[in-house]
Amino acid sequence: MFHAPAVFPRGFRCASRNVGLKPSARDLTLFVSEVEANAAAVFTRNHFPGAPIILGRETIRAGRLRAVVANSKCSNVATGAQGVENARRMGAAAAAEIGTTADRVLVSSTGVIGVQLQIEKVEAGIVGITADLQDDPMVGAEGIMTTDTHPKALSATVGNATITWVAKGSGMIEPNMATMLAYIFTDAAIEAAVLDAMLRRAVDASFNMLSVDTDTSTSDTCAILANGLAGAVDLAEFERVLTAGCVRMTEILARDGEGAQHLLRVTVRQASTQAEAKRIAKAIVNSPLIKTMVHGADPNVGRILMAVGKCTDCTIHPTSTDAWINGFAVVKGGARMVFDEATVRSALAAEVVDLEVALGVGTGYAQAWGCDLTKGYIEENASYYSS
């Protein structure tokens, strides 16, 4: 379904640069549509949203965007009125550079919380960046990386149109009603209100079911820009591809979780309701004991029951609970099965570990995505501020 390498839809280009926030890596990215695009966005629900989120909620009301400007290294969060002023200056600088007004530019920042953005470096660095605009989405993806180990972009076709996803995110990830930084570009012609509804549904089944570490970022932003240059598309087909791309990007983000060596994909079936299926899937994907079991390929499968069972306010019948690891049955009727340990060890050692639970109490279904917990996560996060 996805193009390799990723390409942009008609009319979209990007550039990224080092403007001095990081020692030498790219730290400023600009995504531009040559014409105004219909747009929608969802943001973090954290009570301490970053200054760019406060500004972005205002900007997105019009449902129209020409560009996205994003910096890495500093998230401009917990920076008070000066932070919001700096976010405005960043949007204005990008607007001046591309020849539009600041209310058509979505601003994002990602990185350390609680440090003022060096706005002069951003303003100076953005001048002339339009000369660098080109067609490779990976260039933009590179400029928004923090602890990501690689830039992340995807694209797919719907009829005559293209959809392109660009995202970053590796830690402080349990979006819950929003997401990390993810931008979706398309040349399909779709109204802003329709885009908004589709985006919320797609995010709900993908990014919102991702958790690297249960910690909800203060900078989460997911925006979609539809510039219409490819004309109308079949909306049902568009939404199907939009959702599939969000799910695939969710898997890419999970696999690149801080320190991760495995993608952990949890499926919960036969729950009482979809809400309970989601809750239980999140409990499993977030359990440090499940994550370390996967990390060590240790067939300690009783932990699956522990994680399901700790959802004390969900309907669970112990004797109807079954579980599988990469297709191998390990729990039947709430009791651990006798199984070949070497086989289950091999299943757990795979790069992608599918953990499936059937509860036998209803038809609720959900999937969640995460990763194993490793010493690498601890190394990165014990000195993130200082390094």
Added chain:
Amino acid sequence: MFHAPAVFPRGFRCASRNVGLKPSARDLTLFVSEVEANAAAVFTRNHFPGAPIILGRETIRAGRLRAVVANSKCSNVATGAQGVENARRMGAAAAAEIGTTADRVLVSSTGVIGVQLQIEKVEAGIVGITADLQDDPMVGAEGIMTTDTHPKALSATVGNATITWVAKGSGMIEPNMATMLAYIFTDAAIEAAVLDAMLRRAVDASFNMLSVDTDTSTSDTCAILANGLAGAVDLAEFERVLTAGCVRMTEILARDGEGAQHLLRVTVRQASTQAEAKRIAKAIVNSPLIKTMVHGADPNVGRILMAVGKCTDCTIHPTSTDAWINGFAVVKGGARMVFDEATVRSALAAEVVDLEVALGVGTGYAQAWGCDLTKGYIEENASYYSS
């Protein structure tokens, strides 16, 4: 307030042995009162309770106990009808050994989930154990250890009576309405119903606010036995000491969390309600990014706001939120303060890290206890089943 070393109240003794469940360490413990005691207990709310929990709920209904028998290494969880039968046999063996009926013996098991208990070893090993009964609570504490690095017992005086706490627990700890294995012995004369109410209040403010890793064990048990040999006590004073001992034992358990190098104590003040204060305190104490910040003594204090703010359904006014680390102000009015980084690094490097948040929206108050997240946690849990 506490005796060093811990001592038993009148009439209580204990013994522990290796009966072959572990290679050589003590794996079976018996606590006995020379007369029947009034008793109360709370158990895990996990939907997959161990066989001893299923049995224990039945046993505690009478409010009378002579003894507690507990084994380590195997938790007898997810073991079906055979597991419950084995738990009954374990209680009956202990009852025969001390000369009482099985319905006066509380049974506990702790260790790996999903493995049948080797009941013949327990039955053979328990014979003659009363000859080993003696006065040091630490001997009993040693027999119930799993990944604990040291045995845990405390005692304190209330009037003429003594209260003694014996506990274990290091991982799979976020009790939530119950606790890990903790036994409380007293010679005070208190009715079972009064004991039960006091125990629930004390556990609620102590063990239930402890989290090592957000994972709720399937074996959690906290029981109190009051044999009355010291006669009546002032009940208000008794409850005050009971609660203080539960809090102190909570701190001891948190400090000995798997891989832990720091005790993390979180205080939330001025929340909208006590329930919200508890929720936010738990969010902070459970945040992997807070835990790794403490581990690395990295003054990345914006993470405190992130963790408070991710409680999306709590009342939080960003501009009235303040925070302190070991007394040093680091956040004021929702923004990171300018502070001396070396001082805050030193505060974070202390063995006990006090993290205090004032929300400025009400009078809700709560404390929670946890520990830092280290490579040691990952090492222990990536191979717990296999090792």
